[in-house]
Amino acid sequence: MNFETVPLPIPGPMVKVRMIWVRSLIALGLLALAHSTIAQNYQGKELVHATLLADTSAIVPGKPFTAGVLLRVAPGWHTYWKYSGDAGLPTEIKWNLPPGWKVGEIQWPIPLKTNDPGDIQTYGYQDELLLMQEITPPSKIDISPVKLSAQVDWLVCERICIPGNAKLELELPTSTTAEPKNSELFARYRRLVPQNFPDGKTATVNWTRTGNDLLLKITSDQIANYQNIDFFPAPQGNETVVGHPTVTSRSANQVTFKIPIESPDKNVSALPGVIVFSKSPNGNDRTGWELAAEQAAATSNQIAQPSRSLATFLLFGFIGGFILNLMPCVLPVISLKIFGFIKQAGQSRARIFRSGVAFTAGIFVWFMALAILLVALKGAGRDVTWGGFQFTNAYFVLALSVIVLIFALNLFGVFEISLPQSLQRGMLASGDRTDDFGSFFQGVFATVLATPCTAPFLGTALGFAFSQSAVVILAMFAAVAAGMSAPYLLLSAQPAWMRFLPQPGPWMVHVKQFMGFLLIATLLFLLYVLGAQRGLDGAIWASCFLLIVAIACWMKGAFILPTTSGAKRAVVVLLMLLLLLGSGVYFIGDKFQSSKIDIAETSASSGGWQSFTPERLQTERDAGHAVFVDFTAAWCLTCKFNEKAVLETSDVRDAFQRHAVVKLKADWTNGDPQITKLLQQFGRPGVPLYVLYPGKSHEPIVFPELLTKSILLDKLETITVASR
């Protein structure tokens, strides 16, 4: 036993001679009461001396007082806390009180934490201990004195353990007034009893569960005042097996504990316990906050409630929306829009602003439509994730391909987009309305392309939004839309800044055509996605349909001119529709529809990557292997970029190999629901997501969405020592 000696004030040295006990008790003024004390002896040595006492000289009817069981233990021996840890047994007190009397819970002082060989951690007390309980007498008492009795059972251990018990009695007179008794003793132990957990202004609690670990995050300014902070768990019942809590991170006002739950099938989301503060471990100055069972349960309901406020998340949404503009999938549209601004540079200020507003409106309309759809789907109880119900759907990708192609052909000058004249006239006579409509449509288009890119901020913001009410989801999407459109709106409202843009001229046509090629590049990417979803056949059939779409566009550009007669116009339009309908039914409705891809074919087994399944992950982790999971999808450009720039570089590959990390690829191209579930567990609405599971009982490490080599290599170094 290597208990650190804690200098609790003890009157006189601890010796086994009974006489000295008596003297010290007299010194404490204890013998003045009619209590009984009982000693437990072992091999001629007194191990435990138990005494029952109260903090009052008399019982006043109806007035609560505190009774305490004082256990004095021979040096080197100890008794246990309410949760004894890996071994031992808590002390039990059973009261025998007359009817109408009430007794409160034991007020356990903060225990000492001990480590023994074999990684055995226990919580207990040495030398002396007072276990206090509040006793409430009835408002009418007929007898005096009153005899209170309690049966106390304890386990006292040194290297060996001896159970002990005592039936203790305490006689107190009944009176209308009472003097405090044993004040010093009771005061000393009251200081050691943990306080109730403070209100939300002083400290907040946040529980999360990651795999088999509970994470407890305490945020409070008090944390800075103590060198040593610990969490003593107090699980109830014997079905929750708790490992040893450790501090995983600590800052000036925040500390995070990891508490392994070794009975993983039990659905534990929070634990009662005590947060312990002291200058040094087991320091005599230790104070604590009680995390009661109700409180642990109450806070656990708020797991989804992050400590950051709604406003912060809306700000993140705004910033995320802004950053969306820089994502590879939106860049082609940016070019479009910037090109638009250049074109507009010569126009009137009001007109430019109107175009900016129209573009913004396009972005907003799309985002709001998405938000409403999400709210509706969420209400219908479907698994909804960002991008998941879009890009995992082959028809969505196909539709997007058609739109991109039409835009590209338009940029090449194959045809001009113009609304039917009647509609145009109906909308308003002035011709620039078409312009506004174009801007609006561009806004919608930019946003559609942006969906698969979960930019770093956006990921957090949307992850937050998905667990929220409809209003919050709408607000969040509005924030993202605002962020995304802000630069355009600013530019159009401040045309002064557009002075830096070049003057319009014939070069514009060339730029326009060049932009067309960028869109064709985008189209290639979309076809690649279709290929990943529907195989080579699917991509080819889709391309056939796209060819017909292109021909239809050409027909429009070549044969429908403003001067074309109504009859000819009707014939051409009819032909176009027939072509589109016929090819649509044949290529898409039949061929594309039936193109399927063999799942085994998609599983990426190249470069040491293996297909992810939840069972696979579990097996590898059980076997003690470190596992890295790449959550990816064919349509996710950020994923592809990370794979090329980081994961498949030779030094990273070597590092994985050197550390014997099992590499799993979770392919979300078709929206595998098992992967969706895991993404949601990590609070992510979509891919990319990179997670490293260092070893069995270690917390998984989640990497940022924009992966860098250095951060990955760093983390690989830290975990590997642990998993060996």
Place this chain on the structure above:
Amino acid sequence: MKTKLIALSSIIAAAVYAADVPPVGSAAPDFSLKDTKGQTHSLSQHKGKYVVLEWFNPECPFVKKHYGSDNMQKLQKEFTGKGVVWLTIDSSSEGAEGYLTADAANKIMSQWKTNMTALLLDPDGVAGKAYGAKNTPDMIVINPEGKIVYEGAIDSKASPNPADIPASTNYVKAALDESLAGKPVSNAQTKPYGCSVKYKSS
């Protein structure tokens, strides 16, 4: 500074790793220990049979609770009779409470009329640490495929008092009964109770 932090966290992580208890459902670590007759037993040699591991310390009041009341002996007799291999393991280090030489162990076995298949001596704590055994008694049930199907306490009432035995649920009996009947174990993991295993300080 960074390297120091990394080194420190690795040490902490390594310490935590060392304490890992193989979870229920995982493969039971193999071991090879001598019994009180000098015979070597390994887990792998009992593959194909249910195996019970029981951590033992004759000085521990919780162990005495179950042997003094004949509870453990009855359990051992019932299940060894049904073909279950029952290995009792003493992981007390030399000089510590509960450490047994082969002779002393044989004496206790005959005095206590024990019915385990064998009592294995593990003074270096190798098997104990492999299973993360922290208590005496600490009970583990392994199925014929070598997977752990139960780990934890012997019964539901954590006390050293033999009078509590009749009113408690015996988890080991329940786990074995269910397993032998081809059913999954309904209570596969509980918090063990008892004395700490007296491991050698490292």
